[in-house]
Amino acid sequence: MRKTLFSKHFIMVSAIILLSLVVLGAVLLTFASQYFKQDRYKLLGHNAELAATLTYSSLKNNEYQAVNARIVLPSYAVLANSIDADIYLADTNGKILLFAGGSSSEREEKEIPQEVLNAAFDKGEYEELGKMNGIYKDGHYTVGTPIYTEDGKRAAVVFVSASAGALSVFLSEILRMFIVSSLAVLILAFAGVYFTTADLVRPLRKMVAATQSFSKGDFTMRVPVESYDEIGQLAISFNNMASSLATTEVARRSFTANVSHELRTPMTTIAGFVDGILDGTIPPERRDDYLRIVSDEIKRLSRLVRSMLNIARIEAGELEMKPDLFDVNDTVIKTVFTFEQPLEAKQIEVRGLDRGKVMVEADPDLIHQVVYNLIENAFKFVNEGGYIEVNYTESDAGTAVGIKNSGDGIAKDEIPHIFDRFYKTDKSRSRDKGGAGLGLHIVRSIINLHGGDIIVRSVEGEYSEFVFTIPNPQSKARAKKEKEKEKDKDKEKEKEPPVS
Template sequence: MVIPINKITLKLGLWFFFVMLIVEVCLFFFLHTNMVKDRVEEELTALQARGNSHRDVLEDVYHEDTLRHIAVMEQNADTEVIITDQEKNIIISSSKLDKGEQAILSKNINTVPRNGKVLEQEWRSEEYISTVSPYTAGEQQGYVFMFKSTSQVQDLISRLTRHFLVAGVLTAALLLLTILFLTKSVTTPLIRMKKATEKLSKGDFSVDLPDMGEDELGELSRSITVLARDLKHLKEERSEFLSSISHELRTPLTYIKGYADVARRKNIEGSERDRYLDIIYEESEKLTDMVKDLFDLAKMDQNMFVIHREKVQLCAYLRGICEKMRPAFKEKGIELEADCQKEIHVMIDPLRFEQVLLNLLDNAIKYSGSSTKVTLSVKREKGEVVIEIKDEGRGIPEEHLPFIFERFYRVDKSRSRDLGGTGLGLSIAKELVEANKGRMEVKSEAGKGSTFLIWIEEVAG
């Protein structure tokens, strides 16, 4: 079975592998070099210590038997000894000298310290490594030369090198497997997210990525899932919005066309024609309002809606709006009460905020019966100002409250010409409140009225 390797997995895997391989080679080279150096130094130190040991024996008992004993000892060891006088004439040797040993003996050793010194340490190119230790036994003075074949050192270094190579190969193999596992674990979520974004780009929003943990990949996965849901919701809203627009535009246009056709008939009376023309005028006004609302929403969506905020004395401002709306309330037999006697200042766009309040008060007129009361009150709450518009009208059923600010959403599905409206007023009002750095909510109960709440930050007077 062939396991497919993705491009990103291969790329990351190779990159990590070569980087770690270079690091591993550098570390192994450093360790190998230092271990070889330390090992050679250990051999030289041991060789020098052995020569000093022979020197100490000679100085204690300088005798022919002692000399032979030292030579015999070295014949059975992997080292060789040569004992000379002060002029480097050989007194005794543990083996026959060869050219390598003669070359070392011929070196000018000058002054040799009591503890001895290294004569030859080049183990790669020479036949022997060597040390020399001086001795003084009564009137007899000379040198103890110690030799060790570099082939033995080279064999030791070769074994060490083989061990390093085996360890390096095993480490590289383990490193490769680890990197493959890690890159696969990293790239698999990325590949899933790539496929998810490809589905999103094709308009398929049925994306549901699994939980990938609490790290950055998990956060990215959750963000893509949220984005897919938002885009799906946006697509559904757009479809519903277009459907609602077509329906809302079709209704007044149908009225206008139908009554225009009737009004054009020559056999109808003038009073009847005037009534039809009034209906056509009303529907054209509704159509104009709807188009204006749609333009306002489009500007808000494109961040082209300009808000000019200024400091406003809220109570005087609200009383002015109430006076403007009072005749309409009086005509319907509804009492309008304004409860705001305090000195409160807020930063709002007076023109746009008036549009919000007029919309809410107009809804209160539409959905309240005669002999009821609508109250517009203001109070302070935790550094904010709360504007409350409360009516005693028909109210809003609980199941409709979460959707009341959506575009074209209506509680009254009958869409009557008297109460239907455009279905955009509350949506625009909420966005205008938010543009004024405020927030808006609604509380309502069917048959008991509705209360719209607007929170705005208070400023110093």
């Protein structure tokens, strides 16, 4: 069975909680056991010292030869019953002289081993967890306190023994309370982990649903941003990606539709005229005219395909620039001469060609394509008897080249879209029937490839002007360094902890 992220996270966290409780329980029982033993030995030792003090007084009064049982034994009994322990007195040979039972433990009449007595006299005390050489049938805590004569001789040893079964009872009670409290904690912890995990996984599930929707071509779904943590940032990035995909999909469909339209129109024209020539519909004396139209349409298809290939190469980064120092004004003059006859036919005045040399460092062929497209565009939309003006502005940043034409101008609402692929203004549709709307897009792509920029100025009913900038090599280097610095700053900001 496939495990989901929810089940993996829930099982992992639950296992950690269970393992933590087990470790906590083991540590608690270990420390409780140690505390109980130390406390038990301390209690038994205290009572053993009290019993030894009473016994010493009786031995001293009897010159260390005997103990007055009528005086000492009742005291033993009181102390023994108060702590549920047995108190007994052994002489230096191990024989038990007095015994007061305060516990219900079964015992046998046996002597205390000599090694136990020696240990008590040598160390000044004795502690044991055992059966005291078989006196008891089960384990007991035993503490022994030696008694000496006034001249330091061994007189006797007082032993206090308590059943070790109390430890098991104590630990079982501790364990029972720990289990009950752990169950309550586990229920609360599992509930908290369940809802926390569900809340953590919910945005991811929405992202999965959105990606499934994207795979079907629907890019409208968005993931709600409920926080600004890592999941929230992921949701924001996901929504941005969805918007980018939607924009790309719209552009792709528009591109496909525009390409289909631009290819279908000339191909339909070519097919119709060729079929007319073949089936005799077009008379022989008109065939040359229609063949010229077919030739123009084929050239139009060639230009369209070439433009699309150029765009693809630029966007794929496959177009290699070959920068060189050249006179951009000379490029403009040569380009204008290619339009000499149509310019004279429309009586167009060309201004600004007498500027002299304007040296720039760029790819001459690509800049020639930019200039050609802009002058061709200016010629298409200049009014008859109007003007085309070229001007240059040189600065430390670079050289700006402006190509201006009189005419109807461009509407304000159309300027933001003028560089889009296949975009044609309403006015251009009647004048630019041979264009595909790719020239200005190629112009902007080439200028951006050089690190420059292009802007449009227009006043409706007066003029239109396209100004592109070719940056100097020094300014390119500075711009590159500034971009690198900005990237470094962005990386440092990402490393900084968020301000709470």
